[in-house]
Amino acid sequence: MVITDSDVIRANDEFIRTIAHNLGRSLPTEERYAIALSGFLVAIRTYQKGLYPFRVYAANIMETFLREARRKRAEQIRLESRLSLDQPIAEGGEPLL
Numbered sequence: 001m002v003i004t005d006s007d008v009i010r011a012n013d014e015f016i017r018t019i020a021h022n023l024g025r026s027l028p029t030e031e032r033y034a035i036a037l038s039g040f041l042v043a044i045r046t047y048q049k050g051l052y053p054f055r056v057y058a059a060n061i062m063e064t065f066l067r068e069a070r071r072k073r074a075e076q077i078r079l080e081s082r083l084s085l086d087q088p089i090a091e092g093g094e095p096l097l
Helices: 005-011 013-023 029-046 054-082
Strands: none
Touching: 005 013, 005 029, 013 029, 013 054, 029 054
16 A cells, blocks of 8 residues: 555644644644645655654644744745835835935
């Protein structure tokens, strides 16, 4: 019997949802799950047996993906908060002050 990525995801769905819930609270719920799932898929494909237990490795990868998404989201919010329809914008996207 061949085990596919889908089989591993189904078997670990609650684990993925728990990581997404605990580590990505500043992101929308479905986006958190999608990001955690992407990290989980990377973990499946890059895991080397014997170094760490798989779930520890997968949790670290998912945490890295969620942290990066939160950082990008915060950067986007910071940029949007600096922009105003009343201010001209330079070519690089920065407001002219």
